[in-house]
Amino acid sequence: MIRINCPYCGERDHSEFNYGGDATVKYPSLDSSEKEWTEAIFFRKNIKGFQLETWHHSHGCRMWLVVERSTVTHEIKSVKPCHPDLQKVVENNK
Amino acid sequence: MKTSRLDKYGKINRDKILSFSWDKKKYKGFEGDTLASALLANNIGIVGRSFKYHRPRGIFSSGVEESGALVTIGSKDKRDPNVRATTQELYDGLEARGQNAFPNVNFDLAGINNYLGRFFAAGFYYKTFMGIPPFEWGKGTAIWMFFEKFIRKAAGMGSASGLPDPDSYEHAHDFCDLIVIGSGPAGVAAAIEAAEKKLDVILVEQDSLIGGDQLAENDFDNSQIKNQLENLGIKIMTRTTAFGLYDNCVVGLLERVTDHISVPNINIPRQRFWTIRAKHIIVGAGAIERHIAFNNNDIPGVMTVNASKHYLNRYGVLTGKTIAIATNNDSVYETAQQLSEAGANVTVLDSRTNFEIKTNKSFEIRKGYVPYNINGSKKIDSLDISKSENINKSETINCDQVLLSGGWSPAVHLLSHRGVRPKWDYNNACFLPSDTKENITMIGSSRGLWNKNDCIASGIAGTTDALNRLGISKTNYFFPKPGGWKNPIQPLYEVKYKKSRSKSFVDYQHDVTTDDVRLAHREGFISVEHLKRYTTLGMANDQGKMGNIIGLSLMADLLNKEIPEVGTTVFRPPYTPVSIGALSGRNVGKHFRPLRVTPMHQWNIDHGAKMIEVGLYQRPWYYPKENETLSDSYIREATTVRKKVGICDVTSLGKISIQGPDSTEFLNRIYSNGFSKLQVGKARYGIMLRDDGIVMDDGTSWRLSENEYFMTTSTGEAAKVMSWLEELLQTRWTDLKVNVTSVSEQWAGVSVAGPKSREVLNNCVDDPSVITNNNLPFMGVISTFLKGNIPCRIARISFSGELAFEVYVKSDFANTMMDLLWEHTKKYDGCLYGLEALGALRVEKGHVTAAELDGRVTIDDAGLSKMASTKKSYIGSAMRKRGVLKSDDRETLVGFFPKNLKDTFNAGTIVCEKNNIKGQGIGRITSVTHSPELGHWIGIGFVKGGLDKWKDTTLIGADPVRNKQMNLQVVSPHMVDPKGERMYA
């Protein structure tokens, strides 16, 4: 079982979370072309090693998190809020 | 084999006599016995029949590695098959039976399989599937079907009761700094060291007693150790198996709470499934003694050497009178001496020629000798032995027991669960655990240490390693070197005697022989993983704890390679079997999944509702009057709504509060239709698309004030929509000042629908003037009060197509609201209506729900193109016309009538063209109902090309599952009041 250290709630089982997806995708503006959206939605790297991914603490504080996780070992290097303002709050409270 | 209980041996409690039954006969044992020791004490040698050949099998071990003594315990719904007799503690009244035998293990009719061996060799199942020559009269599945019944009955183990499990199980959780698995000298030393260094420690032991292999020592007493551990505050968990290691130092434990008790307290669970979250794991799981492959090495009376030591010193059972011990290592000599002191006539055959060992000379040692064949069938008559360098018929010795020690395999299983491959150690002829970066440390004989002092030292070193890794200390430490015997082990896996065709077993439990391994090699299955699957070596429930390495060494020989080049198979959880009951815990029966009820759940039931599950929710299905069937009831309810008025609990809809200055902008981006001009006091129906342009959900949003909206979603998608809104706000549009809060549980909702609905509401609100047609027009929203000063929100929204309102109050007022509305609904001859009537009403109107919006449908497919704004961009707008989604040939929403209005049809019916009834047809019917308004059955669904293409063509509804077929007419999905005049009334 993966354990994720939520910056708000502390370390919790992964069953409290829902997996989101690739956290590095820059979603284009709503008026962007079909081509740009296709890139953003369908094309993914198949990373072996550490990748940034989003997780939702759905059975906790409801925060969306960026988790740096190894796809080989499940080792987690870092967990941060997705929202930049929340990131700042977490930094300031360290 | 002649076994007997000795007076002066063992740690059993002879004051407490327990009676038990074996194959319906009564026997006696003592408190402290296992079923195996009690059977041996009663001189019962045959306890099972083997998997394929139905050969008589005895007790091979004294622990979890047991591959012979699998028995069935209990009867009726308490029947538990495949229990290892070697780990089952005896209790008074225990009922045990042999399995895989008819009529019993002593006389088994299927024993003939032993002589049909060639049909059961490796790959039998695969070849049979493919149609094996010489059976060319049948091929593939036909021959399989012929054999299947026979195989299923003959091959295998005990059978389950087939009845609901009467026992209860539970899941439990704990946390600690350090979990120590195994309470042998190494584990105990590690736990004590850690507790003294102030760590919070859990010590886990699968046995009922702590001590590990010391329990096989004559003079061992664990009470002092136990006191010391308890005084240090260590949590000791006995009868608890660490069955798996998982990510981030999570350990799965199975605690057998009452499996050793005659009449368990019914308020206590039978087993407990623990999830332990530790900071560090120390594994001192011990080592497992291997057997040796040679002809007839499975005859009852064959056992590992260490097992017989356990039976002697722990249970006071001498397992033979004339005992031959075959070995290749030093570990057997202490046992040999103790057995001979206990009265057995012992001969040790040691495959090594050049070694020195100190003994009291009470037994004979034959240096350079190995066994190559056992004579006997249900018991051992004698043993053929030979010089080890050249196996040839030379000598036969009399004995009634053969003890084997082919070396020891450290229990690296748990580490293997973490993907850590063990490394082969030539000196000790075993796999040793490799190092890992994870916080897991292996100690004791599970890291290949064979003497007690080394084990203790490794326990202390293990804890130092843990402390260092946890950043608590920085202390140097070293582990003792693997090994510890005076003379080196000489690898010995198989004694091959070429002049015999008797079977020589590698894996006792799955009846895999040395010939099977050779056959696999001849047929090209040389990779370990292929070997394993082809022969099923190591795939029984013992996972090849004893035999795997023998199989590997045989393959290595055949390939002319060394064992490490052949590889090792990966062990996976569980280490020992875990019952399904323990896995499910309390999540069985009606607790299988959570139950959600609305705040007026009891009110609905009290008023005659029959309930139906929708997702996790219980919702009113229909409200039958006396003798009414479902269809009588829903037709009456729907008719009443169309003609008068009805009320329906709609609380299960998702409800989200959207607040903040950018709320309007936010809604405008997530809905496909425009929200920027929605006035305060108005609601709007909206559709949300996914990024990829497919419809996600539909619902309404009510503008309560400049910066606040109340959103409703469908019941099924409520959680998903909430997460989606949070994702957008937290990850994509982080500049928007919007807050979303789920208020689904906070508000109770009712739909009041029908021409008399306004009158009903007028009677229920404090101020009737607020809900006039002017003040509350179609899609109008007001916040007002129900009688009794109950704050409420009312929107004039219609799902039924009638004049209708949705009324929400805080959940605490749900029952009051229902009482009030029902009192006045009755006055207008109205009714309560359920989901079935709601469905009928919405199908008549062609409104889509989850049955239509199934994740494949675009907004155009659903006939809702006008809901897709052309004046703005929104989620999904770029993608909704991509590629195939813009094809003219898409299945689009239509209504269906049976051509013959007396016909009925079902959801799931496939729509086909005449004379072309096949495959997926050209469409499907997704929802059907009897239409009270039209007086016949109607449906909605999808058809390629839509209404325009088919309105004048008769299509066929094919329903092969129900063996039904009917002619269909394609109509507009808006079948009742297509202009929507009623809801504007």
Ligand SMILES: [Zn+2]
């Ligand atoms: Zn959290």
